[in-house]
Amino acid sequence: MQNKKTYHILGAGVAGLMCARFIKKKDKEANVVLYEASNHLGGRCFSYEDEELGCRVDNATHVILGGNRCACALVGLKKLPYKTYFWNVKKDTLSRRAYNYRKHILKSMCNTKPEDVPQSLIKTIFWRLFPWSKKSLGVYFSKQDLSQRLINPQQIYPDEIHYNCKILQIESDGVRICRLYSNQGIIELKRDDIVISALDAAAYSRLFGTDKFDFNSIINVYFKTSQTIHLPRNVSYMGIVDGIADWVFVNDGIVSFSISDAESKDINLKTLPQDLWKQFDTLRGVNSAFLPPHRLLVHKMATIRQDAFNNAKRPESAFGGYLNLFLAGDWTMKNWPCCLEAAILSARRAVNTALKAQEKNF
Template identity: 40%
Template sequence: MENNRTYHIIGAGIAGLFAAKLIKEKHPLSTVLIYEAAEKIGGRCGSFFDSEHNCMYDNATHVILNCNRQTKKLINSLLFKHTLCFWDFKKKTFISKLCCIKEIILAIFNTAKPNFSALLYVIRHLLHPYQLKAYFSTGDLSNLLCDPLLIYANDIKYGYVWQGVEINQNRITKLRFNKETITIDVGDMVISAIDSYHYNKIVGGYDFDYNAITNIFYRTSMALTFPQNKKMFGLKNALSQWIFSTPNYTAVTISNSPEKIDSRSIWQEICCIRNYNSAFEPYTRIQYFPYATIRQDKKNNAKRPTDAQTAYNNLLICGDWTMKNRPCCIETAIQSALRLLKYL
């Protein structure tokens, strides 16, 4: 049914931006306002320009799998040309994927011990040879995924940090931001698309444990070549877990990582795989994300919500953490926005 409500979306990560698209497609006459704490959109899957390295980086290199159907619809499917493959650092050779199930699980769940239903979900989607094709981001996530969704917002307010709510009879009446307080009219909707860490601080009820991810960028003047000319591969028996080679840089990702990673040792691993001695480590940028994803084990998964509805009549939630049993990834964030549809 057509409506001319105002939808207040908080958070301009992929879940919030995709929610804006769904609302505008369903209700073209509605008003969609987005409030974002940062000065840019994209959240965990945006890109940024590093002026020191003179290079576009993604907020961590992202792998998108061929089975991520909704994400694939947003980006060019021709990009999915890499196959998941693994290099054994000790044996100095590529090895069968079947020997690397542990590594695949760690990459998808950012924990070595996900709960069983989550595992089944991924196995169902992944265990087809065709599905093992993947794309990895090359400084283009904002451009490919996020920026095209901006057209669906009537306005986006940057630097608006959501800090609290006022409630009357199970309804949010006011949203308190650092810059102003917004009154929510009767009939209008609020959609939280922020991460669980901040949601728990503001609204409460979701006190998760988190796992970190470290991403290291080595800025090089040309693409580094690796065995069999692979551009993307996982590693076994090494400190590095995934290596990605692009024309401007080589990136390394380490899931569930400790805070301190020695970029020099990782660089030496890269040199060793290439069988090439390089005395100098190139310009390096290390990104450590302490709250990269909720720890997707049995205990934390049990705490995840089962639906987009909340205790407040006019508040819905979306975001990767809101979908029980699903890995915290771009695809899940988009799916969580799709789950809003029946309430919009």
């Protein structure tokens, strides 16, 4: 009888979970073990019960473009029509001319100053992600259901999930990783065991002692409203140009605002909810009597800064420098914006590379 191969996956974000899924699709007999430092699945992408707001909210607003084919297929999206309006706060105009606001879109997609995004990354967006073709037209934004739609369905793939299990150190014989040290004990690896790092960029560079990345933050503010709020033109989301936030999304009693590359704006966190709501009142032409209950979420290290300097540090392939180490995670896909699609593609690449390498090396 052939020995079951064990895959040790570090990190249970989208990339880690998708690695488990792709492995099981290729090798049903494989033993897949996930190690996750936190107490939840999904990494930067999950939803939770917010006691103060009294409802479920996403930890971060996630937008999926029709061109994000893997992500769309995964969550079985019914695409919304691609009707993006932009409200220019200074001019107080509404426009659908997305081309005029390409810098605004680029900043949001890369969470980086648009002028700093390298051409190689813009090329990927242009050809692979942006919904130019009719087929890929459509935009989906999460409706406080990231965990139910995207994360929870993946739980069936790993054989074991170790929560609150932080990998602290690795040990190698110079060629292969042979031991993992975690806060829950030592994990001895067999000679043909595979390790896939699906860690975020900061955890990866800490664990493997590689070059550190710079990060940019994203701020999300969620308001719970008792009445359904309507945006002009009856759309469910809108770009905000020259305003405090970059985007506003309205659905099921939640109005959420998103601010990318937040450190580049002069933001006072204390007054941010009031300031946002006041600006939102202007858009709707109303004068709210009170501020709805809200939740402010600051993601200081939302994504790596996607400028030329940091893009150059991203790996060229999924090979991790040891015979049995392979890399996944949104940041590992050089020239790709750090997004769900990149995380899924990185998982597919890591698993395919691992399987091919096994045929050669073991």
